[in-house]
Amino acid sequence: MTQPYPDHIRLGPGEDSVILLDQTQLPNRLEERQVRSLAEMIEAIRSLRVRGAPAIGIFAGYCLYALSRQLEARGWKGPALLAELEGLGAALAGARPTAVNLSWAVDRMLRAARGSAGEHMSEALGRECRAIHQEDQDMCHKISEYGLSLLQSGDGVLTHCNAGPLATSRYGTALGPILLAQERGISLRVFADETRPLLQGARLTAWELQQAGVDVTLICDNMASIVMKNGWVQACFVGCDRVAANGDTANKIGTSGVAILARHYGVPFYVLGPTSTIDLSCPDGDHIPIEERDGEEIRSLWYREPMAPSGVKCYNPAFDITPHTLISAIITERGICRPPYSLSLPALFSPPQGEPSYSP
Numbered sequence: 001m002t003q004p005y006p007d008h009i010r011l012g013p014g015e016d017s018v019i020l021l022d023q024t025q026l027p028n029r030l031e032e033r034q035v036r037s038l039a040e041m042i043e044a045i046r047s048l049r050v051r052g053a054p055a056i057g058i059f060a061g062y063c064l065y066a067l068s069r070q071l072e073a074r075g076w077k078g079p080a081l082l083a084e085l086e087g088l089g090a091a092l093a094g095a096r097p098t099a100v101n102l103s104w105a106v107d108r109m110l111r112a113a114r115g116s117a118g119e120h121m122s123e124a125l126g127r128e129c130r131a132i133h134q135e136d137q138d139m140c141h142k143i144s145e146y147g148l149s150l151l152q153s154g155d156g157v158l159t160h161c162n163a164g165p166l167a168t169s170r171y172g173t174a175l176g177p178i179l180l181a182q183e184r185g186i187s188l189r190v191f192a193d194e195t196r197p198l199l200q201g202a203r204l205t206a207w208e209l210q211q212a213g214v215d216v217t218l219i220c221d222n223m224a225s226i227v228m229k230n231g232w233v234q235a236c237f238v239g240c241d242r243v244a245a246n247g248d249t250a251n252k253i254g255t256s257g258v259a260i261l262a263r264h265y266g267v268p269f270y271v272l273g274p275t276s277t278i279d280l281s282c283p284d285g286d287h288i289p290i291e292e293r294d295g296e297e298i299r300s301l302w303y304r305e306p307m308a309p310s311g312v313k314c315y316n317p318a319f320d321i322t323p324h325t326l327i328s329a330i331i332t333e334r335g336i337c338r339p340p341y342s343l344s345l346p347a348l349f350s351p352p353q354g355e356p357s358y359s360p
C-alpha cells in the first residue's frame with residue numbers, strides 16, 4: 001500500500017465545499033478540514049494546509065466548482081455568474097505566486113465556464129475539475145515510469161521538500177519513481193532533506209515514504225553534502241513549481257544548493273514535474289516570482305519555544321531557482337528532456353515538429 005492518503009483533496013457532500021487533509025498537522029494528526037468560503041480556501045493555500053504545485057492546482061479547480069454550485073443555488077447565471085467566477089478565480093490564483101499550476105488550473109476552469117453554452121456553468125466546471133485531478137494521476141504515473149528508468153536497484157536517491165502524493169494526486173513526481181519501485185520490489189534508499197523552515201521533508205516526505213515501507217533516512221539540510229561525499233547518493237530527484245522556457249526551475253528554497261552540491265560530487269540532478277508546471281511564457285528564472293513568507297516561520301513556528309531571539313530580522317524566501325546548467329534532465333509525463341532545454345521543452349508542446357529525447 002504505497003498511497004497513504006490517496007483522496008487528500010475531494011469535494012464535500014453536496015459538492016458545494018472542498019475537503020482537504022490538513023498537511024500542517026502531519027505527521028502527528030490525520031485531520032481533515034472542510035472549506036466553503038473563498039476566504040477559507042485562500043487561507044488553506046496560504047498556510048500550506050494544502051500545498052505542492054499540482055495539488056494547489058487541483059484544489060483550486062474543486063474550489064471554483066464548489067463556489068459555482070453555491071452561486072447557482074442562489075440564482076446566479078449567465079454573464080453575471082461568469083464575471084463573478086472570474087473575480088473568484090483571480091483571488092484564488094493570487095493566493096501563492098510561484099507555482100504556475102495554480103493559475104494554470106484557474107485559467108482552465110474559466111475557459112470551461114466560458115465554453116459552457118446550453119448547460120449550467122457548474123456542470124462544465126464539475127467535469128473540468130475532475131479532469132484536472134484525473135489527468136494529474138495519469139501524468140504522475142507516467143513521470144514515475146520515466147523517472148524509474150533512470151535508477152537501478154540499490155541506488156540512493158536524495159530529495160528535497162515534498163513532491164509525493166500529498167503534493168499531487170497519487171504517486172507524486174519526485175517520489176513517484178520511488179513509490180513505483182517499492183510496488184515492484186525494487187529496493188532504493190532515500191535521503192530526505194528535512195527542508196527548513198517548514199520541514200516538508202521531515203513531516204511529509206519521511207511520513208509518506210515510511211508509510212509505504214521505503215528505506216528512508218531523514219537528514220538535516222546541511223547534511224546533504226556529507227551523504228553525497230560518502231557515495232551514498234546516485235541521483236537527486238526534486239519536484240518543481242515552475243520551469244521557465246530555458247529550463248531554469250523554481251522549487252523549494254534550498255533546491256539550488258542541492259544542485260550545486262550534486263554537480264560538485266558528480267551526482268545527476270533530475271527535476272520531475274508535469275507539463276502543467278512548464279511556463280514557456282516565462283523566459284528564464286529571473287522572471288519567476290518568488291514568494292516571500294513571514295519571518296515567524298524561521299523564528300518559531302514548529303517549536304514549543306522560540307528558537308531565535310524575538311524580533312530578529314529574517315529573510316524567508318519560499319523558493320529558489322536552479323539554473324538550467326545544473327539540471328541533468330527534466331522528466332515529464334511526455335518524456336525526458338535533455339539540454340538544450342530551449343529546444344527540448346518547446347518540443348514537448350509541438351510533437352509533430354519533434355519529440356523530446358527519450359531514454360527508456
Ligand SMILES: CSC[C@@H](O)[C@@H](O)C(=O)COP(=O)(O)O
Nearest residue numbers: 051052053161163167239240252
Ligand atoms: C510535486 S510538488 C513540487 C513542488 O511544489 C515542491 O517540491 C515544493 O517545493 C512545494 O513547496 P510548498 O511550499 O510546500 O508548496
